[in-house]
Amino acid sequence: SDRPRALSGIQPTAGSFHLGNYLGAVRQYVALQETHDAFYMVVDLHAITVPQDPAELRANTRLAAAQLLAAGLDPQRCTLFVQSHVPEHAQLAWVMNCITGFGEASRMTQFKDKSAKQGTDRATVGLFTYPVLQVADILLYQADSVPVGEDQRQHVELTRDLAERFNTRFGPTFTVPAPHIVKEVAKIYDLQDPTIKMSKSASTPKGLINLLDEPKATAKKIRSAVTDTGSEIVFDTAAKPGVSNLLTVYSTLTGATIAELEQKYEGKGYGALKTDLADVVVDFVTPFRARTQEYLDDPETLDSILAGGAEKARTVAGETLAQTYDRVGF
Ligand code: ADP
Numbered sequence: 502s503d504r505p506r507a508l509s510g511i512q513p514t515a516g517s518f519h520l521g522n523y524l525g526a527v528r529q530y531v532a533l534q535e536t537h538d539a540f541y542m543v544v545d546l547h548a549i550t551v552p553q554d555p556a557e558l559r560a561n562t563r564l565a566a567a568q569l570l571a572a573g574l575d576p577q578r579c580t581l582f583v584q585s586h587v588p589e590h591a592q593l594a595w596v597m598n599c600i601t602g603f604g605e606a607s608r609m610t611q612f613k614d615k616s617a618k619q620g621t622d623r624a625t626v627g628l629f630t631y632p633v634l635q636v637a638d639i640l641l642y643q644a645d646s647v648p649v650g651e652d653q654r655q656h657v658e659l660t661r662d663l664a665e666r667f668n669t670r671f672g673p674t675f676t677v678p679a680p681h682i683v684k685e686v687a688k689i690y691d692l693q694d695p696t697i698k699m700s701k702s703a704s705t706p707k708g709l710i711n712l713l714d715e716p717k718a719t720a721k722k723i724r725s726a727v728t729d730t731g732s733e734i735v736f737d738t739a740a741k742p743g744v745s746n747l748l749t750v751y752s753t754l755t756g757a758t759i760a761e762l763e764q765k766y767e768g769k770g771y772g773a774l775k776t777d778l779a780d781v782v783v784d785f786v787t788p789f790r791a792r793t794q795e796y797l798d799d800p801e802t803l804d805s806i807l808a809g810g811a812e813k814a815r816t817v818a819g820e821t822l823a824q825t826y827d828r829v830g831f
């Protein structure tokens with residue numbers, strides 16, 4: 502294929518994807534299938550950087566793959582696989598670990614946040630070196646473009662730095678990738694605290710929209726989202742972060758522009774916006790849940806899609822690893 506390459510991954514840890522994962526990342530995966538030679542994976546190696554239950558991890562890995570397919574990934578148009586099925590990820594990660602500075606890795610803000618939460622003594626070396634595994638994930642596929650949310654920008658920057666460092670030291674080997682971050686949806690905020698990002702670790706249950714939750718419960722969460730003082734429905738992230746977040750979700754799921762929505766709700770209260778948005782979200786999650794269940798109910802199809810994906814992925818990853826090993830002197 503002479504199309505540019507895209508690569509991204511999503512963790513299986515939480516079970517259900519949340520609205521931030523979908524709008525910030527997965528929606529872009531689906532779009533890039535049409536223009537890129539796209540590789541997407543469920544990053545189960547990343548999932549064991551925190552304690553995991555083996556049966557739960559296995560089930561959640563399949564669940565994540567089912568959700569990616571339900572969201573619109575098409576195995577005819579992209580390569581979908583599970584990270585641990587491609588051993589080259591761990592192999593390249595070791596090489597990249599050996600050209601990463603300890604201080605450089607220590608500056609990764611996600612590590613600082615997550616290890617602070619767990620206590621430095623309980624945080625693992627795996628959690629520390631997680632961004633370097635992510636570097637290997639991207640470089641193995643010679644990716645040009647990495648669709649992610651804003652929280653991953655620093656890791657893509659690290660990937661660029663390490664690719665350039667390796668290329669300078671050992672000769673041209675890796676494509677230097679760029680993040681593909683869609684500004685409008687790069688950070689979807691918590692429904693109860695619109696100053697923090699919606700996230701499975703930091704959000705309270707009421708602030709987090711899991712796509713696989715009961716639609717009725719989801720509708721209720723949207724209707725009780727925190728809105729701002731005043732009553733006017735205008736997009737203003739500084740003065741009205743809650744309303745702006747709701748408008749972003751509404752606009753992205755329906756295709757209506759923010760200006761059209763502001764006009765539609767002129768003179769109406771926050772209640773009207775939230776009631777309508779609850780319907781919009783329910784109309785999205787209902788078929789999404791049904792499609793996810795269809796893939797889970799057909800394990801043979803799911804397994805064969807993932808096996809085919811791993812085979813295609815290994816062809817590319819194997820070539821990059823062989824060249825890298827040769828360059829370093831193996
Ligand atoms: P989480 O951030 O909840 O731990 P992941 O790390 O698996 O989930 O993230 C998967 C993808 O979803 C990443 O590309 C990440 O940038 C994106 N993402 C996560 N949360 C949000 C959010 N609130 N808004 C936009 N994108 C997000």
Ligand code: NA
Nearest residue numbers: 611650652653
């Ligand atoms: Na994240």
